[in-house]
Amino acid sequence: MKPRISPGSLAELGPANWGFSRLASQVMRVDDVHLFSTLGQARGLFRAWLMFSARLMPFGSIPRYEVEMAILRIAYLRGCDYEYDHHERLGKRAGLSPAIIDRIERGPSAPGWSVRHAALLTAVDQVIQTKDIDDETWERLSRFYKTRELIEIVMLIGQYDALATTIRVLRIERDHRRGALAPSSPTLE
Numbered sequence: 001m002k003p004r005i006s007p008g009s010l011a012e013l014g015p016a017n018w019g020f021s022r023l024a025s026q027v028m029r030v031d032d033v034h035l036f037s038t039l040g041q042a043r044g045l046f047r048a049w050l051m052f053s054a055r056l057m058p059f060g061s062i063p064r065y066e067v068e069m070a071i072l073r074i075a076y077l078r079g080c081d082y083e084y085d086h087h088e089r090l091g092k093r094a095g096l097s098p099a100i101i102d103r104i105e106r107g108p109s110a111p112g113w114s115v116r117h118a119a120l121l122t123a124v125d126q127v128i129q130t131k132d133i134d135d136e137t138w139e140r141l142s143r144f145y146k147t148r149e150l151i152e153i154v155m156l157i158g159q160y161d162a163l164a165t166t167i168r169v170l171r172i173e174r175d176h177r178r179g180a181l182a183p184s185s186p187t188l189e
Contacts, residue, residue, distance in 0.1 A: 001171045007037035014043055020050075028086075030175040035082065038172050053163075056156045062149055064094045066120055070153070071160050072096075072104045073124045078164035082174050116144040120153070127157045 010018040017040035024033045040046045057067050068091035075083035088101060096104075103110045108121035119140035126133045133141070133154070141150060166172075 003034075003038070003171045003173055005038050005041065005170050007032055007034050008041045013037065013040040017041075017043060017046055028175070030177055032175065034172050034175055035167065038170060039166070053159060056152065056159055060152050060156065062145070062152055062156070065091075065096065066117070067156065068094045068096055069100075069104055069117065070120060070124050070156060072101060073107070073121055074128060074157060074160040074164065076105050077125065077128045078161065078168075080164035080167055082167050082172055083160065083164055085174055115140065119144065123153060124157055127154065128161060 013021060021033055021036040021040050024036055025031065039049065057071070058064060060067060068087055071087045072084065072091055075087060091101060103112060108118045108125060113121065119137060122137045123133050123141055126137060141153065145153065
């Protein structure tokens with residue numbers, strides 16, 4: 001699919017957003033972080049969104065391993081290849097093995113989950129599918145997470161669900177790793 005808004009240049013992003021986007025591209029080893037060079041055109045809104053997002057990931061209070069589990073499940077459920085690409089790499093850095101990533105795709109009922117992780121993934125599924133968490137799942141989550149973390153879990157799910165929607169609506173193209181062939185499938189299928 002053709003992007004509805006093409007990634008921006010220095011003139012379209014402004015110096016701060018352009019500089020951040022270029023630095024992020026180097027760190028992520030991609031030619032361009034299309035998400036940042038697209039959303040960066042919103043200038044101050046982009047910077048505010050970055051601060052909000054960073055408070056959830058990577059600077060939230062939930063263990064990074066679990067944050068990446070939740071984000072990968074959201075990306076998988078929403079069919080958001082862009083989000084999935086990035087968080088598969090980040091998840092591996094946080095300690096997710098290929099077997100765990102495969103199990104995340106199979107969902108919370110797949111064998112092998114701890115009660116805590118099954119509750120987290122069930123919460124993700126319920127919010128994405130029903131926009132709510134049932135009382136039984138909430139009670140299970142409450143055994144493992146403090147009040148602040150429960151709020152953070154709901155906001156994390158909402159943030160990455162909204163991001164998947166934004167990526168889909170704007171038709172943001174997947175990023176190309178330096179020296180790699182272009183992805184053969186579109187951003188979202």
